[in-house]
Amino acid sequence: MMRQYQDTINHRLIMPLQHFINQEKSGGIVLGISIVIALVLANSPWSDSYFHFFEHKLGFVFNGDNYLYYSLHHWINDGLMSMFFFVVGLELKREFIGGELADVRNTILPIGAAVFGMIVPALIYFSLNAGGDTASGWGIPMATDIAFSLAILYVLGSRVPLSIKVFLTTLAIVDDLGAVLVIALFYTSEISFASIAVGVVFLLAMFIANKLGVKNVIFYGVLGIGGVWIAFLMSGIHATIAAVLAAFMIPADARISEPVYLARASKLINRFREAKPNDVSTLEHEQVEIIDRMMSDSRDAIPPLQRLEHSMHPLVSFVIMPIFALANAGISFEGISFDAVMANNVALGVMLGLLIGKPVGIVLSTVLLTRLKIAKASDTMTMRRLVGVGFLASIGFTMSMFISTLAFVDETFLIQAKLGIFAASILGGVLGYILLRGGEQK
Numbered sequence: 001m002m003r004q005y006q007d008t009i010n011h012r013l014i015m016p017l018q019h020f021i022n023q024e025k026s027g028g029i030v031l032g033i034s035i036v037i038a039l040v041l042a043n044s045p046w047s048d049s050y051f052h053f054f055e056h057k058l059g060f061v062f063n064g065d066n067y068l069y070y071s072l073h074h075w076i077n078d079g080l081m082s083m084f085f086f087v088v089g090l091e092l093k094r095e096f097i098g099g100e101l102a103d104v105r106n107t108i109l110p111i112g113a114a115v116f117g118m119i120v121p122a123l124i125y126f127s128l129n130a131g132g133d134t135a136s137g138w139g140i141p142m143a144t145d146i147a148f149s150l151a152i153l154y155v156l157g158s159r160v161p162l163s164i165k166v167f168l169t170t171l172a173i174v175d176d177l178g179a180v181l182v183i184a185l186f187y188t189s190e191i192s193f194a195s196i197a198v199g200v201v202f203l204l205a206m207f208i209a210n211k212l213g214v215k216n217v218i219f220y221g222v223l224g225i226g227g228v229w230i231a232f233l234m235s236g237i238h239a240t241i242a243a244v245l246a247a248f249m250i251p252a253d254a255r256i257s258e259p260v261y262l263a264r265a266s267k268l269i270n271r272f273r274e275a276k277p278n279d280v281s282t283l284e285h286e287q288v289e290i291i292d293r294m295m296s297d298s299r300d301a302i303p304p305l306q307r308l309e310h311s312m313h314p315l316v317s318f319v320i321m322p323i324f325a326l327a328n329a330g331i332s333f334e335g336i337s338f339d340a341v342m343a344n345n346v347a348l349g350v351m352l353g354l355l356i357g358k359p360v361g362i363v364l365s366t367v368l369l370t371r372l373k374i375a376k377a378s379d380t381m382t383m384r385r386l387v388g389v390g391f392l393a394s395i396g397f398t399m400s401m402f403i404s405t406l407a408f409v410d411e412t413f414l415i416q417a418k419l420g421i422f423a424a425s426i427l428g429g430v431l432g433y434i435l436l437r438g439g440e441q442k
Helices: 002-022 026-042 047-053 072-098 108-129 135-142 146-159 162-186 193-211 217-233 239-248 258-274 285-300 304-328 346-371 383-392 397-407 411-437
Strands: 057-062 065-071
Touching (some): 026 304, 026 397, 065 072, 072 162, 072 217, 072 397, 108 135, 135 162, 135 397, 162 239, 162 383, 162 397, 193 217, 193 239, 217 239, 258 285, 304 397, 346 397, 346 411
């Protein structure tokens, strides 16, 4: 009876949940639900409690002095989002080593599209806001939300050729790298060079340990969080940059090589086959030891970089990103009028930068690079699909919202920026879906 009950739970709950988590589109779906919940809470009778909750402060008190004493909102944006950027850093390093960015010759087209897709939106925003207090928001429309854009692609399924998915994925990866550089170079406060020096020392220690063959993930975690992240948090440079730099220090080679792993696995399987069974549900001690050794070898055969990326991805997609959305996507529409939104060009600059600048930059750069024979587009890359990809790249929820919190202190400007992000992202997602859904079948 108990066995039957366990099988029912596994079949109806656990397996469907695991299947959902493993799907590429699932992170975007959960993120979208979180944004809707944040908007509902911000415009509900509980709105005051919702906004006040993220103002609570957390930190350490020693001898009456406060250390790392920040609001919950600050901890989410500088702490939890550092984990998001850490995974971004892991993905970037993997792509540089053996992924889409390993051979620059094969990625000239999406890299060029990503660069122009960042420059044109920034220019559009800046042209509408130059010289004023709102000029600092030029970085907001530069970013693409990879989770949402890829979620829509995977919803379309076989209607979109693999080459188009690879193009957008590579573009989004380069876009992430560009966003990280923009944050590092332009969205920093007063800089403490002493704290930066401490952070660099810890980074150097991680680098040396990597070269010496240290593979222990806990070791890198202690140095990365306790050293690099805290030092950068106190330096004035945004702490998320520390997460990306720390990620690049994680070893990308395994403790044991593939040939050694295959030889050991084959030997252990033969030993397990020859081990005498006991004809009951439990295993013999020798069998347990063999399996334990196989598990240990399997773990050592996976590079720490990929092991961390694989283990942290569900946490980032289904915990950290939804929490970030709940803390930042809530906008109260009470008292907001069209005249208030259009009092300056923040919302307009962000919306036009994303919705017009992204597609224009991506399409023009792709056409230019192919016409000049600098790069070659795939046969499946029709103009309709290229424009569709451009509109999907205009979805800027997560990264754009994050940059807006760095660009503006004024709550009015921040709300206007978020309204522009929402408008452009929703319209861009719908237009991209329609264009790609009706694309030619190849």
